Every structure is written in C-alpha cells, then in structure tokens.
Amino acid sequence: MSDLKLPTRAEDFSEWYNQLVLRAELADYAPVRGCMIVRPYGWALWENITAALDSRFKATGHVNAAFPLLIPKSFIEKEKSHVEGFSPELAVVTHGGGEKLEEPLVIRPTSETIIGHAYAKWIQSYRDLPVLINQWNSVVRWELRTKLFLRTLEFFWQEGHTAHATAEEAEAETRQMLDVYTDFAVREAAVPVIPGKKSAAERFAGADQTYSIEAMMGDGKALQAGTSHNLGQNFAKAFEIRYLDNTGVLQHCWTTSWGLSTRFVGAIIMVHGDDQGLILPPRLAPHQLVIVPIYKSDDEKIAVLEAARKIRAELIAAGIRVKMDERDGLSPGFKFNDWEMRGVPLRIELGPKDVAKASVVLARRDKPGKEGKSFVPQAGIAGAVSALLNEVQQALFDRALAFRKSNTAEPSDYNEFKLAVEKGFAFSWWCGSGDCEEKIKAETKATMRCIPLEQPGGAGNCIFCAKPSQEKAIFARAY
C-alpha cells in the first residue's frame, strides 16, 4: 500500500527482499523472535503450492496423515546422528497443565522419530509394505536470526515418510520424490532447479544419502529448495521397524523422508522478482489477473463497472483467478503500482474509451511499460488471457534459466573458481573429499550445493587439490 520505493536489487538485494515481503503483505514478524506470521496473500500462494504438490503425492500413491507435535525428548536421542544434528535446535516443553513433566517433551523439529515409533507398531508383514505417508504441518528449530520464509524458528512444510521392504525400493522412492520436486519447481513455479546429491557434510542427520534441488536466486546465490533422504536402515534399527518377509524371516525396513517448505516462497520471490516487486508465476499466483476499472464521472463508473463485471464473470467461468480492484479514493496509477509490487501476472485496464471500443488494455507484469501492453477485444477475452498466462509462465522460466546459465561458470582453475562464486555458481570437478569441501568453504564462503545427477561424463582434476575426480559439483554461496 505504501508509495515508497523499494531499494533496487543491485543496491541491496537483502533489504529489497525484506521490505518486499512486508509491503506485499506476504508475511510479518511475530512477537516471538524468530517466528513468522504468514499473511493471507502469502498463505494463498502457499496453498497453491500445497495443492500442486499434494496432487503429485497422491498420484504416486501417497496418503496424508497427522502425527503429534510433541515428541518425548528420549525419542530424539535414539538415532545417533539425528540427536547430534537436532539437539542444539530443540524447543523443550517442561511444564504442562500447571505441573512439571516427568520427562521433557520437544516440539517436533521433524518427525522421523515419532513416525518411526508408529511404523514399528503398524508394520508386521511384507503385506503391510510399502507405507507411503505424507504430512502437512509446521516444525520448530530454534533460530533467532529471522529472515521471513528463509530462516524462521517455526516453518511450514510437508514431510513424507515411507517404509519399504528393500534398499532398492527405498532408493527408488527417494529419487522419485526428487523428480516430483523437480517437476513441481519447473512446471508450477517456473523455477529451474538442479537435482543432485549432497555431500556427506551436508546430509540430513540420520540419512545414508541426501538429494536436493538447488535453484539460483536473483543475486547469484543458491537456495536448497527441497530435499529427499534415503535413511537406509538407520531409523528402522533405532525404532525397530521390522517386517516378516515372505519366507518368514524378520527383517528391518528401509525408510525415506522428503520435504519441501515455505522456503520455496522465498525462492519464488528471489528468482522472479524485479525492482518493482514480486512477479508471481501464473500457475501459483493467488490472483492471476487484476482488473483496474478507470473512470471519473458517476456515469462512467456505472458503464465501466458493468463491463468489468462481465469480463470478470467470463474469466472466472474459464477457471482464471481474478481480482477486481474497486477501491475508492485511489488513483489508477497507484493501483497499477500496487498490483505490480504484488506480482499479479496480468492486468486489465478498462476505461470509458475501452468500453466504447469493446476492448481492454491487457498488460503483462513481466514486461515493463508499453512493451507489455496490448489492446485485446472483449469478445473471446478468456481465451486470450489463458494463452497469455501460459506465455508468461514459459517466459519466466526461460528468463530464470538464461540468468542461471549466464551466471554459472566452469572455472579451469581455483582463481577462476573464486571469481565465479562471487557472482554465481561454479560447476567444477571435485575429488569428493570433505577436506577440500571444508577448505573451499573457509576460503570462499561457497559450499558444495550438489553433485548434479546430470554429469558430463569423463574425468578431470579437483578444482582445489587437483587430484583425479570422477564427478563435477555445483559450488556456490547459499541461503
């Protein structure tokens, strides 16, 4: 609502982000430090994300359930790496109903342990497998340096938890869900992502293997936008999740978990946004199109609103999410800026002259000024809008991919590498040693984001130690 200008992204990317999230009313700070309020506009975006993911989960045979928020503290301690990873981040409930508890409880930082406990009870035989459950909820990991959507004490996500009879099935599930995340990111969010394998140092606490999708933000930094973990038999052994196989032998299950969170909202903001504000991908935008009626006299108002309502009805009937801005006392120019800042993909401007000509001005958010405007007849408006929404969706993806490509280098030596990670991704041979990874991080602040599944083949020399290397990895500074 404010007329104040945002800082440009070039001036201060971080401050551009912080102010934009507040001004677009996506989220707000909560009274408890580290916590976030997701406001209706931000939540509507998240609801569209959840719907797009949920239908993919169900299409691959998963069902939803709800496990409790409160976990006995002792559960977290049952899996060795899990407790090391999560202990420093726990919120601990020590009192309930006015009394001190015998055993402290923790608010779930993630649900592997409590779900492992339930699976041990529910799974008896190979006939009970696979178990494919997802849960939409919020989790708490203690964190005081708040960055809305990206780093908050409580965040919203889905966590999938599956149990399988064999190692192969668990690995196939882990990879399938990585594919689901990739497909969602590309097709729904227009965010190009690199699916790949994490290093041992960056693995989930308790996983044998972690995969992630990595995206490049508008400042060249990386953001991990979703993860899928093959947990091997680690949690199955800690919680005794066992089944009788078809020969009557008792076996431990193989489990996976995978999650995507409200961080993804941050990715959408930072991949597509420009100096005017948000640009939301049409498939996820709460409002795909805003109609701004323009009039001066009361007579004009009557004629314009009548035409505008007819157009709105046609667009809604075609399944398009439409917002009509009928606010009094605000100029059309103010409304244009306001909805541009909020990233609505398309705008219809409708004044008395347009009514007379039975046309509208149709403006694209992703192309500024006259370049993005066209006159479109009111007859057949729904078809024209649908086609343009698809075009914008594709254009956003193409632009983000071109940006990533132009900011990804394949450095031939460590000096080039250091320059590359100043501005974007370095795609480099890496020997696989945690030692090189750690030194690179200390010297350049760049971390090993992932070993992309798509590899060039052949071999080369580690960018740091020059030892023979079989795989190339993405290194970048990251959120």
Add this chain to the structure above:
Amino acid sequence: MSDLKLPTRAEDFSEWYNQLVLRAELADYAPVRGCMIVRPYGWALWENITAALDSRFKATGHVNAAFPLLIPKSFIEKEKSHVEGFSPELAVVTHGGGEKLEEPLVIRPTSETIIGHAYAKWIQSYRDLPVLINQWNSVVRWELRTKLFLRTLEFFWQEGHTAHATAEEAEAETRQMLDVYTDFAVREAAVPVIPGKKSAAERFAGADQTYSIEAMMGDGKALQAGTSHNLGQNFAKAFEIRYLDNTGVLQHCWTTSWGLSTRFVGAIIMVHGDDQGLILPPRLAPHQLVIVPIYKSDDEKIAVLEAARKIRAELIAAGIRVKMDERDGLSPGFKFNDWEMRGVPLRIELGPKDVAKASVVLARRDKPGKEGKSFVPQAGIAGAVSALLNEVQQALFDRALAFRKSNTAEPSDYNEFKLAVEKGFAFSWWCGSGDCEEKIKAETKATMRCIPLEQPGGAGNCIFCAKPSQEKAIFARAY
C-alpha cells in the same frame, strides 16, 4: 482388519467407540499421553470435512493465514477471563536452542491473543475493516484423559478470527458462522444439529456471547460440534485493536472467533455408526464405494477384474470416490465385513455370474443383509450409484433426526426431567439462573447445552425453580 467382533453399542457404547476408532484405523494413541495420531483413513475424512468448510468460508469472504504456534506467556494474561479459562491447560516451553528462555512461551491453546496483537498492528482505519481470517492448525490444551477425537491434548481444527467496526456487524458475523456450521453439519455430515446460545457458565473464556451447534450421539448424550463467539470489545481492549472511524475518531474494534475441530469426526462416528462399525455419510466418506471382485479360478479372476476395472473407471469419471479391493488371500466375506466396519456407504460385489449377466450386486451399508442389496445393470452404473449415494445421504440424516426426536422429551416436572436426561435431551423452560443450572448439573450430570434459536414462544416455569421463564433450553449429559 481383525475378525474379532466389536462390543455392541447397547453393551458398552464407550468401548464400542474406542475399539472402532482403532480397528477402522481412523486414529491411534501416540507415545505422549493425551496425544493422538490421525491415521490416513481418519485424515482423509478430515480432509473432506476441511474442504467442505473451507469452500463455505471462502464463499462468505474469508481468507486463510497462518499465525505462530508459540505465544509469549504474558499475552495469555492480558485478557482477564481468558487467562482464568486457559491457564490450567497450558503447555509451557521454558528452554530453546539449549538455553533457558527469559520469558516462557506457551503452545497456543487458541489464537485470540496472538492474532489480537497482529490485528492491532494491521488495522488503522475503517477502510481496513472487516478483517476476515481463518486458520487451519492444531492447538494444545493439557488433557491426560484421552478419548480419540473427542478429548486429546493436541487437536486439529480451524479457528476463524474477525474484526469489525460495529457491534452489530460482529454479532451478524458470529451468527453467520453458526449458520455455516449448521449447513455443513446437515448437508455434508448428515448430522442434525441444534443451533443455540450458551449459558454464561459455558461461554468461551473472554466472550460476550457463545453460540454452538449441539448434536445427539447414538447413546443419547450431547456433543458440542462447533462454536461461534462474539468477543465484544474484550480482546480489542486487551490488545488495543483500534481504528479511525470515518469521522476521525479512534474506536475499538468488535471481534469474533469460531471453531470446528476433529471432535466432529467423533460426532460422525457416534451419530451414524451401528454394531457392525462405522457408517460414513457419502458426501464426506474417503471411499464412497468399494468394489469387491469375487472369483475362484484364474480365468474367472481375469474376466472379473477386467469388468471391475471398467466399472471403476466409469465411476471415477463420474466423480465418485472408488476403492477396489484386490487384496489376495482374503475371502469376499472377510472383505465385506472389513469395509462394513470401515463404513463405506456402498459396495459392489462382482462375480463371474454378474459378469455373464452384465450386472452387479449393489449393497447399501445403512441397510443390513438382503434389504440393502439390489441387482443393477452395468450399463449406466454411474447414474445408479450417484442416485443411491444421494439416497443414503438423506436416509442417514432422516434416521439421525428421528432418533433425536424420539429421545428428546419435554418434561412437565423435574422428576420427568431426571428420567429424560438418563436417555437423551430434555427441552425445558429455564429461568436463566446459573444457580439452577449448577444444581441441575450436580443432581443429574446434565448440563445446559444451549438455548435453541428456534423457540416455541410464550412463557413457562423453570423446570428447576418454577420461576417464570421466557426461554426453553436443551439439557443433556454431554461429551
């Protein structure tokens, strides 16, 4: 999955309920006493409830958002009756990130306080009103006597929170949402409910007025199935939620809150279930119809499954939620019992003879044995199934309403009253005094459920003290 018989409802209604919830795999006990795991079948039912409510909320102009789980303990203390009501039930977080917190936090028992704090910041002018926000989440109220869905330490619900410029608008909103709950209960859940006003003693902590919908369970007891509160200016004053009116004067807002929880799942179980198990209303049932293929030889299996898949495809195309039971090694009789116990409204039995005759056996869950079975041609099956689903939906409502009527008495004296509340509802004149209400409760265990909005008119004498009374109230023992 178990072949064991449930206790009958007449033998032990409470144990019938407890065993049914577990056996139908709706929910399970969690390791933390008082907590509940909602299993996939139960969660699918809740998802259908949420969808039916959410579309009604959005149609009446509400939007969703997400407020934090953690609330400063001092917030709860800002509204006098609120703190008295909720203090004994709080879960308190005293440690986070390995350190003792300066101010303890509580896990939300409900969100009036934290939302009030946000509204005070967001609302400036009459132009910002009304604010109409809903949230789907879980809340924690300390409770160790667990009864799955009905009484748990953590439960799932929606909580709507609105702010208005005038007392009249707040009252209209409170009543509108009561109407929404009534419409949902009747049309979606086939649960007849009595909308009415609560007594002062039964009001929400901090409300000026509480309304509820009350339903009669299969044992004659009452269950409060949804509540809508007019909070007056209590929270607006405690949290300084103010707006500049159109004459430039600073005014306190008028607020409301309203909620419906997973208790409603308990209501569905106890209103419709019979001694064989659940009977789910078609509009909310996760599976509206189950197909049980029947065969002995491999040849029969091929022919039956082919026909069954064709039928399934036709039903799915018509928007019907279909489950096909292809489990090996289980007899058709076992499967019939299993799906009856799980309350699937319709069943198709399909054997080689049915394939030969191009028909199916279509069985209704709500009518036992032969009475509920018919032979239906495979041609046009989707139309026949849709019509029968509507018929079952209506029949469940009619049966529940008839049951409530036959177990509701209008006692003419206190002795009749005492007998009436042994088996169901007593609809009686009440003077409105908390003293009579308290004594009735102490002597009969019956509480004042609500003063129905629909009143016979006229006047009478209080069932307890015989003083002149203007209103009739529902008294009953309650969950």
